[in-house]
Amino acid sequence: MADTDAALTRKTEAMEMGSEEEETTFHEAHDTNGRLAEEQCHMLDSPTPTHTKDEVNHGSVTSTRVISSRPACSCCWCWPQISPFYRQVIMTMVASMGAFSIGTIYAYPAVALARWEDANVKFSTVQTVWFATAPFMVSGVMCAVAGVVLERLGVRRCLVMGALVLGLTWVAIAQTTHFRVLLIARLIQGLVASVYMVVMNVYPMEVSEVRWRGIMIGVAEAMLMLGAFFTYLGGLVLFPAPLAYTFAAVLVLQLILFCFLRESPLWLARQGREHDIVDSLMCLRGREVDMKPELEYIKSSVYIDRKHQPTAGEQLLLFRKPIYLKPLTLCILIVLFKELTGQYAALAYTVKMFQMVGSSLDPYWCAVVMGAARFFPCFVSWLLIERLPRRLLLSTCMTVAAASLATLGIFLWVWSDLDKGLPPHLRWLPIMCLSIFTLAFGIGIGPTSWTIVAELLPSQVRNVGCGVTNSCVSVFQVLVGLTFPFIVQAVGVGGVFIVYSLCTLCGVIFVFACLPETRGKSFTEIQTNFGSST
16 A cells, blocks of 8 residues: 555656656747747847857757757848748749649640540550559558658758659650650659649748739749649650650759758748748738747747657558548549539640530640630639639539539530531530639639538648648549540540530539538637537
C-alpha cells in the first residue's frame, strides 16, 4: 500500500513538472516572437549585427540558435513602387509556372497524337490511352506523399528540380517516337506534376493575405489553363518534336524566375529559419507595412501546430469519426462528378474529338478555341464565386454543361444512324456545344469544386484529406482517359457525350441533395453540419 501511495505521489509530481515545463516553453515561444519582432526593426533600420538566443525545450533537449540581425535581402520585385497586392500576384504567378507546365503535360497528347497520325506514325488504341493517361497513373500514387517532399525541400527547390527533370523529358520526347521511351518520359512527367499540383494548392494560400486568397488560387488555376491554351496554339504550326523543344526552352525561363522566388513565411517558420521570415515578408508585403503582428501570428501558429496538429498517421485514424469521414466522402464525390463530365477527355483528345464528330473546321483551330474557352472564364469565376452561393453556381454550370453535352450527343447519334454525316450548314454545332460545355466548366464546375473541397475539410485532417482527394482526382482522370476510346468504339462518339451528360445530371442531383452551403460560413459553422467531434 505504501509503495502504491509513493508511486502515485511520484506520478503527480512528474505531471506537475511537465505542466511547468510546458508553460515555460509556451512563454519562451512568445518571448521569441517578441525578440523576432524587435529584430525586424533592427533589420529594417540598421545593418549592425545583433544576436538572439532562441531556446526551445524539446523534452530533455534544449537547443540554442543564434540569429544574426542583418539587412534584408531584396530582389527585383521588392521595389517600393510595387504595391503589396502586385507583389503577391507576381510571386504566385512565378510559382504557378509549375501549373503552366502541368497544363502543357496534360494537353500535349491532344495535338501530338493527331500530328503523329497525320505523319503515319501509328500507335494502337492501348498505346494511345497509355500515352495520354500515364502522368495521372503516377500522380494517383504520388500526390499522397508529394506534400511530404514539398515540406522537406521547400517550394523553390521542388520547382527548380522539377523544371530540370521536365526539360530532360521533353528533349527525350522530341528525339524519338519509340513508344517505350515516350511512356517512360510521360511517367516521369507525372511524377513532377504530382509535386507541382501540391505547390499550386499550397503556395498561393501561404503567401497571400486573407482578403486576396481567392484571387491567388484563381491565378494558379488560370496558369494551368494557360499552359493548355499555349499547347493548342503551338500545335497549329508545330509538329510534336519542335513543340516539345519549345516547352524545354520555356523551362529555361522558368528556371531563371524560380531563382527569385521567395519561400512562404509559414514554411520558413516551420523550418526554424527565423531571419529569412523577415526577408520573405518584406518582399511580399513591402517595407512600409508593420510586420510585427504577422510575425507574432506566424510564430505562435507554428508553435501551436507543432503541439496540437496531428501527424499523418493520427489524421488517418481521425477518419474513423463521422465528423471527419463525412466531409472527406463528400469531397471525393465532388471531384468524381467533376471528372465524370468528361472534361479530361475534352482536354487530352481535343483534336481527335473534332475529327470524330465531322466538323468542317480545322480541328487544330477548334482546339485553340477550346483552350481559350478554358482559360478566359477563369477571370469570370473570380467575380462570381464570392457573389453567388456555391451550390447555385455549381449546379447551374453543371446543368448547362449537361444540356450542351446532351444536345451534341443526341445530334451526333441521329446523324450517325442516317449514315449521311453532318450537313455542311450544321458542322459548326460541335464546336458550339463543346465551347459552351468548356465555358460552363471553367466558370463554375472547376473552380467551385476545388473551393468547396478546401472549405469542407476540417483543419485537423486537411493535409491528409487534400492528399487523398488529389489522388482520387488522378484515379478518376485515368479512368476517363482510358475508357474514352473504347466507349467510342462501343457506342459511338454521340453515345459518349450522352453518357457524360447523364453523369453530369447525377452530379446536379448530388449537389442539391447532399452538399451543404459553405459561402460566407466559418470553418466551425461548416463543421457543425457533420456533428460533434466527440
